[in-house]
Amino acid sequence: MRNTTSGLAFAWFLDNGTPVGSQVLFTISAAWKVEAVADFNADGQPDLLFRDSASGVGFAWYTQFSGGALSLGTTSPAMYLIDPVWEVVQAADWNGDGKPDLLFRSATAGVVFVWYLDGTTLLGTDFISQVDPAWEIVPRR
Structure with missing residues (x-):
């Protein structure tokens, strides 16, 4: 969870949905947003995909969970x-290679496309569709 005003972020640890x-x-500056959570470096731990909402720069912040603490x-x-x-609508495996890819959508034009990734390296892209911006894309499970 992250406070969008102060930038303070914290993790809640759950056991079957119970904190x-x-x-x-x-x-971190309120300009930076967590856009997705996925295992980008294939170490079995969830990583955070951050993006600067002003510049559009995005990067992965790798995490480790050990001994009941997240680092x-x-x-x-x-x-x-x-x-x-x-x-970024979702980080999920869209091409069946077992690695997370990024599904992007233009908030103004409604264009949807996928970036196929190998870790954090871009392998290729595909146009998916154009959807009226009034419609919300629900991430697949």
């Missing part, structure tokens, strides 16, 4: 620089 603890993680490790080099009008 069993929490931990303060960091404070933030290194960050990836910038994964992308894309106009802030594009939003």
Whole structure:
């Protein structure tokens, strides 16, 4: 969870949906948003996809969970620089290679496309569809 005004972020630890603890993680400028959570470095731990809402720069912040505590490790080099009008709808495996890909959508034009990734390296892209911006895309499960 993150306070969008102060930038303070913390994690809630759940056991079958019941909170069993929490931990303060960091404070970061309110311009930075967590756009997705996925295992970008294939270590079995969820990583945070951050994006600067002003510049459009995005990167992964790798995490480790051990002994009941979450620690933030290194960050990836910038994964992308894309106009802030594009939003990440979901990080999920779209091409069946077992690695997370990014589904983007233009908030103004409704264009939807996928970036196929190998970790944080872009392999290719595909146009998916154009959807009226009034419609919300619900991430697949």
